[in-house]
Amino acid sequence: MGVTTKDIAQICGVSRTTVNRAFTNTGRINKETKEKILRIAEELNYRPDLLATGLKNGKTQCLGVVVFDVRNRYFAQMLNAIEIEAKSREYFINITLHEKDRKQEQEMVQRLVDYRVEGLLLSPVSKGNVFADFLKKMEKPIVIIGNRVDEQIPFVGIDEKKAAKDAVRTILGKGYQNIVFVCPPLADVAEENVYSHEQREMGFLEEVSKHKEVSYEVLKSWNYLEEVEKILSLTNEKTAFFCSGDIFALDIMKYLKQKNKKAGQDYGIMGFDNIDTLDYVIPRLTTIDNMVEKVATKAADILFDLIQGKEVPTKTLVDYKEIEGETL
């Protein structure tokens, strides 16, 4: 590699210990020696080797973050929030991606641990006991964002269930008699961790079943476009689609627009997440802000607490927010 403390020591005619002291401000050191060392180091463009430092100290000032796809706005916003939080504590973040490949997800976690990151933030697609045990075996501070893994591993998110209930109430308040919960991710429930969607479904069902006069159903298929159209053409009731993700809502709106059906007029529609693509789409979609930035910031906070050996809650909920648009 480049210049090492050894080189500097040699040039300055001192020992490596002294050189080290010059950098760390630790222990007594002659002012001139120190200045000389620093000057020479500067001249030679000396840079400490972080691998060596990390190895020696057992600390790397790094956090690992594992998410599946940065193209997803949710993660993009999340990463930014984490980055900012980490930076404020002079930590470095190490982002890794896996394309919903559960094997890779574990590999990424493992590798980050092997690189001795001091803590991990995950938004996992894996689930179940095996995965939970795997994470626990890491013996590293870990905080889960969004898709809960088990009761013990600290988790940060919003109260998805309550949010879904609120949404149903909002929709009913607008006079809809038929509500369809559109949740394609549930089609993958067998393999994938879709905790947040499951929670939303529970909230939906709990609330909607309280109202005898309302008819409802849940769509768990990725073929939702056709199904939605069919539903609309077969019913006479005032129908609203509650989508477990803004993307699905946008997709439906676009599709139905081509069929000359207008959101907010011919049907109602509500999303979930408040992704920023919504800023460019007319009419403005009514949705629920998942507060991903707040959640991520909170998760990072908790992770730092864990790193410092503090006790932390195993479940932390951040307030969500309904965003009124023009589609109900």
Next chain:
Amino acid sequence: MGVTTKDIAQICGVSRTTVNRAFTNTGRINKETKEKILRIAEELNYRPDLLATGLKNGKTQCLGVVVFDVRNRYFAQMLNAIEIEAKSREYFINITLHEKDRKQEQEMVQRLVDYRVEGLLLSPVSKGNVFADFLKKMEKPIVIIGNRVDEQIPFVGIDEKKAAKDAVRTILGKGYQNIVFVCPPLADVAEENVYSHEQREMGFLEEVSKHKEVSYEVLKSWNYLEEVEKILSLTNEKTAFFCSGDIFALDIMKYLKQKNKKAGQDYGIMGFDNIDTLDYVIPRLTTIDNMVEKVATKAADILFDLIQGKEVPTKTLVDYKEIEGETL
């Protein structure tokens, strides 16, 4: 930390060298000894310390990637492409973000180098000789994506200038007599590396000035919404806006829609980039695909060549593609 080769050696009653041999398949080793070592390692959940390995070998199998904001679709798609490419070579990528903060950008580069990544992919906001020298001083393989820094540092992108010329021709072909190039980033040309936008502007000017009968102007302000509206209200000519970024186009379309002006009818508009938000917006924006995924993949390829000590071109252009929409 956890279990080390030393522990395993002790337990198996052999030396650390032997343990090492069991893992690396290098040198002769007794089959049973090997199996025993591997079994014990497995049981103890042994994991090599990557910091130590890296320190020893001077290799980390890591690439560093520095971008300014992952919320930007362009980078999001770029990162995914890089990730895939790196993974196929068993490299790990280390993504870091800085919010267009040029000081931080340099710090990130420096830190990645200090962590001994084997190469760097940057899409920089910094520019100029000082920055170029800084990068060269790293003495690491580096490939620049999108915003060129200087003639020597390998760069991958599309032929922005030619693409802009093509776009102008397309617009003229639709009968527009007045073309406005909307390029807010040029407002920041003093501080920021906006190479790609400068190239686009050059292309625009070169092409448009060939046609004496066409009037044109360039908008370099972040207040483009009002200016656009003013222009539309003052001119009688058939006007098109050529936006140096789809985001600006979407913003304009939304704004003008509220003023009851329709894209493709009351005015023409064309974007640049082909971000995937376009999928959800009607009418479909005519634009140019910046091929970010291909560019990123190519950049990673070149970086690997550099890492292997091969010669690489200092400038690589990937074919762009015009996407016909409904807004011209």
Next chain:
DNA sequence: TTGAAAGCGCTAACAG
């Protein structure tokens, strides 16, 4: 105020 020596965990040359 400074230096010698040992060690973080892994690896490789060289002996045996």
Next chain:
DNA sequence: CTGTTAGCGCTTTCAA
């Protein structure tokens, strides 16, 4: 087939 030894670059006693 296996072990000894030294060393990657940095840090930290402990002794001078």
